[in-house]
Amino acid sequence: MIDHLEPKAVWTHFQALNNVPRASKKEEQVIQFALNFGQSLGLETFKDTVGNVIIRKPATAGMEDRKKLVLQSHLDMVHQKNNDTVFDFDIQGIEMFIEEDWVKAKGTTLGADNGIGVASIMAILASNDIAHPAIEALFTIDEETGMTGAKGLEGGILQGDILLNLDTEEDDEIDIGCAGGxxxxxxxxxxxxxxxxxxxxxxxxxxxxxxxxxxxxxxxxxxxxxxxxxxxxxxxxxxxxxxxxxxxxxxxxxxxxxxxxxxxxxxxxxxxxxxxxxxxxxxxxxxxxxxxxxxxxxxxxxxxxxxxxxxxxxxxxxxxxxxxxxxxxxxxxxxxxxxxxxxxxxxxxxxxxxxxxxxxxxxxxxxxxxxxxxxxxxxxxxxxxxxxxxxxxPGWTPNPNSAILATVKATYEDLFKETPAVVACHAGLECGILGSHYPAMDMISFGPTIRGAHSPQERVSISSVQKFWKFLIAILKETPKA
Missing domain, CATH: 3.30.70.360 (Alpha-Beta Plaits)
Structure with a gap:
């Protein structure tokens, strides 16, 4: 059990998510999980033609004049296990444990990539005390084996001005570009x-x-x-x-x-x-x-x-x-x-x-x-x-003059009294594809520290999730005015 960790809202949702089988191209159960979640909150919730789940939440009081945010993470995870581990990804939930500052899985991938991002968005959607502008949660499918969710997302569905992709793995970096594949x-x-x-x-x-x-x-x-x-x-x-x-x-x-x-x-x-x-x-x-x-x-x-x-x-x-x-x-x-x-x-x-x-x-x-x-x-x-x-x-072409980059970088420096690294990464983030559908949308990517992704050595830092959560909440509050 990890739901006693701080921030409790994030870890509780991550634990619930990890009880749901969610292999790429086998996302039926996790899609329904996300739909049920949004509907249980009374929020506008729907699935597009390829299976992406979109949940909309109105701005909190006093934040109505801010630009609309898209918070984006992918629902699927890489299913890998050690050869001597007996585990059926189709029916079993991930078995997690804590070792010092790390949450790990027993002989399998953990799913922190991108489950921590999904859980964080869920925590914001369910919150009653977090200030934020109008939000669209975009939960994409099949990121790990073809990005068909991002590819299949139609233009015109999203209403946001800024997209925050929560899918990188170093908590002192802000990503503005990635590789294609x-x-x-x-x-x-x-x-x-x-x-x-x-x-x-x-x-x-x-x-x-x-x-x-x-x-x-x-x-x-x-x-x-x-x-x-x-x-x-x-x-x-x-x-x-x-x-x-x-x-x-x-x-x-x-x-x-x-x-x-x-x-x-x-x-x-x-x-x-x-x-x-x-x-x-x-x-x-x-x-x-x-x-x-x-x-x-x-x-x-x-x-x-x-x-x-x-x-x-x-x-x-x-x-x-x-x-x-x-x-x-x-x-x-x-x-x-x-x-x-x-x-x-x-x-x-x-x-x-x-x-x-x-x-x-x-x-x-x-x-x-x-x-x-x-x-x-x-x-x-x-x-x-x-x-x-x-x-x-396609890859995601870096834009060093991005307006949201300036806001996010200043927020990081104010919170942590240090300058973040502004980087491009060699992973295949969905921003490049999403940007092709929404060329006017300003995008940025960041996340907590994850090690060993796509392998049974995958682990996520507990203290880094705390830092990431603090950073994310601050960015919501600093969203520029429309």
Missing amino acids: IDITAKLAYTAEAVPADTTALKVIVKGLHGGHSGMEIHKGLGNANKILNRLLGELHTYNVRVATIDGGGLRNAIPREAFATIAVPTTVLAAFEADFAAYAADIKQEFATVDAGLAFEIQTLDQLDTVLPLDVQRNLIKGIYAAHNGVYRMSADFDNLVETSNNIARVEVGNGKVTIKCLTRSSVETSKVDLANTLTASFELMGAEVTRSGDY
């Missing part, structure tokens, strides 16, 4: 072959990596389980290893933490193979010891395998994944320490006559995004795959 998918069909005679079936396991947000943490040099597994398979090809299946990674926006392969190894060289595997694994563990100390490798003996990939398909697959760029592609020339363009090789599935590789490419520069997409396309087409692009969404 595009999904790259490579597919290849093959005819499986019989397993060679006199071989031993093995399962190769790469696990224990940190994982995390494929935008906000892509610059940290964290291990990508798909690339590491592919590296091992490539290094050990001299043992005439035959690959049967590969199952690596998960969602496009999460850096892969685990990957598995089933392989057949000639029994006559099994001992030498295992010795070299251990040596290669030790070298890789040493490389990642500083940033991914939990990296671990295992080999398990299996009873048998059904089929394996044709040798030419296997060789091309390994080369294709080797060639495909993963991680930072280019740093920004305009903002210090900002990743401009990156790619995450998020999912590799091999088996039953099919190869599927899924990537998420991000960039704050459209031409650079296209360049990297072309690079990946070339890598995968050279291995014989068919490549498709989908889910393209």
Whole structure:
């Protein structure tokens, strides 16, 4: 239970929200939860054609002459769990606990991204003692796997002048720009072959990596389980290893933490193979010891395998994944320490006559995004795959002359006696898409400190939520006059 934490209103609503399954593209329950909430307050509440929920609350006394605010967060969350955690995201609520200054989840993602934003908006809507202008709460859907909620929001529905997006993860930063993205998918069909005679079936396991947000943490040099597994398979090809299946990674926006392969190894060289595997694994563990100390490798003996990939398909697959760029592609020339363009090789599935590789490419520069997409396309087409692009969404172009930026920055300085960092981020915020529907709307983004988003290490700082709440309430009071 976390509802005793301060501010109680925020944590109580976050706890209620986390009892509702809310995976991207499976938001039926949380949409109804939001509709029920707004209706229970007697506020104008409705759902648009794609499933976004809008709740309107009139201004409090004395605030009627202020500009109208849109408070925006997304309802969905990334569902990831540790391999040894027994948990069904479709029916279970997130199990939370407190450790020092952090709220965490037991073996799963926490959903602070973007649940703290949603809960904070709920607390404002339910309040009787918080001064604010007229408010529209915009709860979008499917932010994490395509931003279809933001894309599908029609112009003319919202009435606000200013949008506050509550979806960033450093409490001393104010975001004024973000990256756009595009999904790259490579597919290849093959005819499986019989397993060679006199071989031993093995399962190769790469696990224990940190994982995390494929935008906000892509610059940290964290291990990508798909690339590491592919590296091992490539290094050990001299043992005439035959690959049967590969199952690596998960969602496009999460850096892969685990990957598995089933392989057949000639029994006559099994001992030498295992010795070299251990040596290669030790070298890789040493490389990642500083940033991914939990990296671990295992080999398990299996009873048998059904089929394996044709040798030419296997060789091309390994080369294709080797060639495909993963991680930072280019740093920004305009903002210090900002990743401009990156790619995450998020999912590799091999088996039953099919190869599927899924990537998420991000960039704050459209031409650079296209360049990297072309690079990946070339890598995968050279291995014989068919490549498709989908889910393209724009970045959010920074506006350093934003009027709400000046107000928010001055409010922060007055409250905390320090200057916030005004930044652009490498995550895919919805502001760019929403701005395309409402080009006259002034936008800003901020939030509490969250670590390990999109991974089971996700956690949110309790003291930071208190700071964020104080900041948000002050911004409401300082909303400029219309």
